Amino acid sequence: MERKTKVSAEDGKQEIIITREFDLPLELLFRAYEEPGIIEQWMGTKVLKLENRKHGSWQFETSDPQGNIVFKADGVIHEFVPNSKITRTFEMANAPFGVQLELLQFESVTDETSKLSIHTIFESVALRDQMLKLPFAAGINMAHNRLQEIVNKLK
Amino acid sequence: MNLRRDVFQAIADPTRRAILLLVASQSMTAGAIAANFDSARPTVSKHLQILTECDLLEQEQSGREIYYHLNPKKMKEVADFVEVFRNMWDERFNKLEAVMKNYKPKK
Numbered sequence: 394m395e396r397k398t399k400v401s402a403e404d405g406k407q408e409i410i411i412t413r414e415f416d417l418p419l420e421l422l423f424r425a426y427e428e429p430g431i432i433e434q435w436m437g438t439k440v441l442k443l444e445n446r447k448h449g450s451w452q453f454e455t456s457d458p459q460g461n462i463v464f465k466a467d468g469v470i471h472e473f474v475p476n477s478k479i480t481r482t483f484e485m486a487n488a489p490f491g492v493q494l495e496l497l498q499f500e501s502v503t504d505e506t507s508k509l510s511i512h513t514i515f516e517s518v519a520l521r522d523q524m525l526k527l528p529f530a531a532g533i534n535m536a537h538n539r540l541q542e543i544v545n546k547l548k
Numbered sequence: 549m550n551l552r553r554d555v556f557q558a559i560a561d562p563t564r565r566a567i568l569l570l571v572a573s574q575s576m577t578a579g580a581i582a583a584n585f586d587s588a589r590p591t592v593s594k595h596l597q598i599l600t601e602c603d604l605l606e607q608e609q610s611g612r613e614i615y616y617h618l619n620p621k622k623m624k625e626v627a628d629f630v631e632v633f634r635n636m637w638d639e640r641f642n643k644l645e646a647v648m649k650n651y652k653p654k655k
Contacts, residue, residue: 398638402630413641421648431651435644509641519573526572526629528636 402525407518409525411511419501422509423476426497438464445473451481468492476501483513490524491516558602563587564595568604568618572629575608575615 401410415422425431429440432453442452447470455464468482479497484490496512515521558564567581582592596616599605606619 398634398641400630400634400637402633411637413637415641415645415648417645417648417652421651422644424651425644425648431647435640435647523573525633526569528629528632 402521405518407515407521409511409513409515409521411513412508414502414506414508416505417507418505419476419499419507422507423499426479426499427475442467444470446470447472449473468495489520491520493524558599558604561595563592564599567592567595567599571605571616571618575617577613577615581616 398411398413401412402408417425425435427445429443432438432440432443436453438453438455440451441454442450444450449470450467451470452467453465454462457463465486466483467486468484470479470481472478472480477499479495479499481495481497482492483495484492493516494514496514498510498512500508500510502508515524563585566585570576570581570584578589578593578596581596582589585592596605600607600616603619605616608615608617
């Protein structure tokens with residue numbers, strides 16, 4: 394399958410650039426970042442607050458089926474230009490990753506396709522590297538949980 | 549990922565998973581690793597021993613200190629981390645695309 398999502402994380406730099414082309418018109422792509430009800434659907438997180446304006450703030454939270462909070466993040470919106478640009482900060486609660494600056498750029502490619510680039514700047518190279526490794530660590534956790542489920546069924 | 553039984557046992561413990569995450573970004577001495585946990589030092593040492601025995605961690609002597617780091621052969625360096633990270637975003641964006649197609653006006 395074609396690699397639609399690209400990640401650039403150069404050694405020794407405190408930034409990550411993620412780009413992706415979508416089979417969606419620009420307006421629809423932007424709505425996916427604008428409307429709380431839609432964000433909840435694709436990100437699987439609860440949107441507690443989302444003020445889409447300069448100096449607005451946002452707050453997301455995810456709970457497991459038992460009601461324990463497993464993910465909580467918030468930040469402020471520095472710039473909000475519909476169908477073009479969102480500049481915001483991102484900070485995960487109870488996590489040692491510091492605050493990140495996120496620059497999201499939305500572009501139209503054709504009438505039916507669009508492109509998103511997310512440029513994330515971290516406080517340090519070490520924090521960026523740690524964040525890059527997070528899905529890997531989560532993968533170890535998931536692999537373990539899956540194995541645990543299989544083992545439990547054998548009991 | 550093909551997990552052998554010993555690796556499975558190694559990552560079955562939350563403290564050991566936390567240790568792997570800690571040393572993922574830098575080599576650390578046993579003391580520096582232990583400082584991150586409430587457990588007694590010998591308990592942490594035992595965890596380090598198990599992780600080392602199943603090749604998830606490697607030891608490196610530097611002067612009088614022994615540093616622990618992820619075994620690059622088992623964990624193949626940053627490129628693999630980036631690939632897992634990319635996959636996560638790819639899946640997330642695939643979901644976004646699928647969700648948004650429902651909002652497309654019918655022609």
